[in-house]
Amino acid sequence: MSVKIGTNKKSQEGSEEAVLFLIKKNSKLDELRLSAEQEDYLKSQIKKEKELVSLGSMDKVCAVAVDYGKKDAIARREAYRKLGASFCSMVNAAEVNTARIIDLSDSKNDWYDVAEGISLSNYQFLKYRKEEEKERNPLETIAVQAKHSSDERMHELNCTVASVFWARDLVNEPVITLDALKLSEEAERMGEKAGIKVEVFNKTKLEALKFGGLLAVNSGSQTPPTFTIMEYKPKKAVNDKPIVLVGKGVVYDTGGLSLKPTSSMDTMKSDMGGAAAVMAAIYGAASMELPVHVVALIPATDNRPGEMAYTPGDVIKMYNGLQVEVLNTDAEGRMILADALAYAAKYDPELVMDFATLTGAAAMAIGQYGIVCMGTAEEKVKQSLKKSGDEVYERLVEFPFWDEYKDLLKSDIADMKNIGGPVGGAITAGKFLEHFTSYPWMHFDIAGPAYIKGNDSYRGKNGTGAAVRFLINYLQNRAKK
Numbered sequence: 405m406s407v408k409i410g411t412n413k414k415s416q417e418g419s420e421e422a423v424l425f426l427i428k429k430n431s432k433l434d435e436l437r438l439s440a441e442q443e444d445y446l447k448s449q450i451k452k453e454k455e456l457v458s459l460g461s462m463d464k465v466c467a468v469a470v471d472y473g474k475k476d477a478i479a480r481r482e483a484y485r486k487l488g489a490s491f492c493s494m495v496n497a498a499e500v501n502t503a504r505i506i507d508l509s510d511s512k513n514d515w516y517d518v519a520e521g522i523s524l525s526n527y528q529f530l531k532y533r534k535e536e537e538k539e540r541n542p543l544e545t546i547a548v549q550a551k552h553s554s555d556e557r558m559h560e561l562n563c564t565v566a567s568v569f570w571a572r573d574l575v576n577e578p579v580i581t582l583d584a585l586k587l588s589e590e591a592e593r594m595g596e597k598a599g600i601k602v603e604v605f606n607k608t609k610l611e612a613l614k615f616g617g618l619l620a621v622n623s624g625s626q627t628p629p630t631f632t633i634m635e636y637k638p639k640k641a642v643n644d645k646p647i648v649l650v651g652k653g654v655v656y657d658t659g660g661l662s663l664k665p666t667s668s669m670d671t672m673k674s675d676m677g678g679a680a681a682v683m684a685a686i687y688g689a690a691s692m693e694l695p696v697h698v699v700a701l702i703p704a705t706d707n708r709p710g711e712m713a714y715t716p717g718d719v720i721k722m723y724n725g726l727q728v729e730v731l732n733t734d735a736e737g738r739m740i741l742a743d744a745l746a747y748a749a750k751y752d753p754e755l756v757m758d759f760a761t762l763t764g765a766a767a768m769a770i771g772q773y774g775i776v777c778m779g780t781a782e783e784k785v786k787q788s789l790k791k792s793g794d795e796v797y798e799r800l801v802e803f804p805f806w807d808e809y810k811d812l813l814k815s816d817i818a819d820m821k822n823i824g825g826p827v828g829g830a831i832t833a834g835k836f837l838e839h840f841t842s843y844p845w846m847h848f849d850i851a852g853p854a855y856i857k858g859n860d861s862y863r864g865k866n867g868t869g870a871a872v873r874f875l876i877n878y879l880q881n882r883a884k885k
């Protein structure tokens with residue numbers, strides 16, 4: 405259920421609200437208007453340094469978040485998001501539809517992070533449920549009373565949450581209802597809402613343009629591939645050259661003829677998590693009207709073992725003319741990204757960033773806890789990317805990108821092969837992509853965080869919308885320069 409966040413100074417007469425006070429350890433408690441019993445209880449919990457204290461429902465749900473001021477800025481922001489997630493479950497359990505945050509600590513960000521944590525954890529994917537209405541979270545509105553809140557920041561938050569929810573919806577949608585064509589239609593539908601120009605290349609066009617990698621992966625499929633171009637070009641952009649985002653849009657990855665076992669295939673509707681991230685990010689940037697020129701490129705197809713499927717041993721001529729020996733059809737993400745990356749050069753970009761659920765190796769290396777990255781952008785850019793990752797707690801881990809890894813891609817008969825050796829699988833995938841870049845570039849492997857089986861606080865479970873908040877944060881910071 406999506407929530408609307410706003411500055412709502414007064415509570416409405418007779419409406420049921422859940423209230424969360426943000427206080428400091430030494431705050432005076434009289435403003436909370438607690439009963440003597442509640443106050444004693446709160447004091448005892450403060451002694452134990454409890455961060456979120458629930459005061460039960462006397463007349464409404466009431467909880468207090470206490471700041472002990474011990475954490476560094478990054479950990480603190482994350483702690484408040486998680487606190488928001490805990491509060492969200494209390495509110496929904498009490499079947500209340502409005503949550504009010506009353507910030508008595510005059511914090512700059514805490515109220516924002518709590519509101520973000522609440523709204524992100526209120527997400528549900530119920531469209532295939534018979535009892536949809538019954539299961540729907542009651543929470544609908546978050547009202548904020550905070551010294552540092554503003555309509556602008558509320559708007560930012562609403563746009564960010566809407567973007568993350570869209571990405572999650574896309575990832576959670578199965579391939580039977582979201583094939584490559586549908587994914588492109590989704591881009592068109594949302595693009596229109598936000599003032600983004602959307603163009604879709606169909607199969608005929610892709611054949612004419614010789615998108616060899618994308619067409620090869622699609623050759624076992626009954627549904628055609630698409631290549632979607634979303635462009636958001638505001639009048640007063642801070643950048644002369646666009647930032648280009650590329651997202652892996654494998655709407656389903658069976659592995660192709662190099663078929664995956666069922667246990668690795670069952671979550672592979674999520675293999676368009678990179679596409680979802682860049683689509684949602686450009687949507688977020690446009691709905692916030694950020695003064696940044698952004699382009700998103702989405703190569704999309706399913707990867708299946710059809711009669712005409714590309715086969716191990718095939719040599720494929722890519723969009724940029726390089727010839728690739730395919731030794732594993734399950735290394736399909738790099739095949740479709742390569743064409744998109746080569747195409748990106750047309751924009752003479754300031755920076756190209758690709759996002760992909762690319763390798764099991766990246767997921768094995770760091771799990772769901774961060775984003776693996778590597779690339780050729782200059783150090784200053786990498787630093788600002790890492791700063792964004794920290795701010796939203798989608799932390800970046802930069803992998804080595806030494807040229808020795810490139811040697812692992814040498815083919816006996818073609819310019820390169822599509823798989824490396826037994827080590828550094830995430831890196832050789834990145835090195836493969838590097839062949840198709842000719843501009844400052846970063847590659848982000850989100851195979852770990854994009855789709856999770858268990859519940860992880862405000863990230864929810866299943867599609868998480870990984871990298872959306874990271875990208876929006878980066879574009880927001882870029883807009884300020």
Ligand code: BES
Nearest residue numbers: 732734735737761762763764765823851
């Ligand atoms: N989509 C998968 C990567 C993946 C694995 C994403 C697990 C999310 C969770 C990708 O297309 C793939 O199959 N990669 C292979 C590459 C290998 C054949 C070189 C892999 O990682 O095993």
Ligand code: MN
Nearest residue numbers: 657734735736
């Ligand atoms: Mn694969």
Ligand code: ZN
Nearest residue numbers: 654657675737
């Ligand atoms: Zn894949």
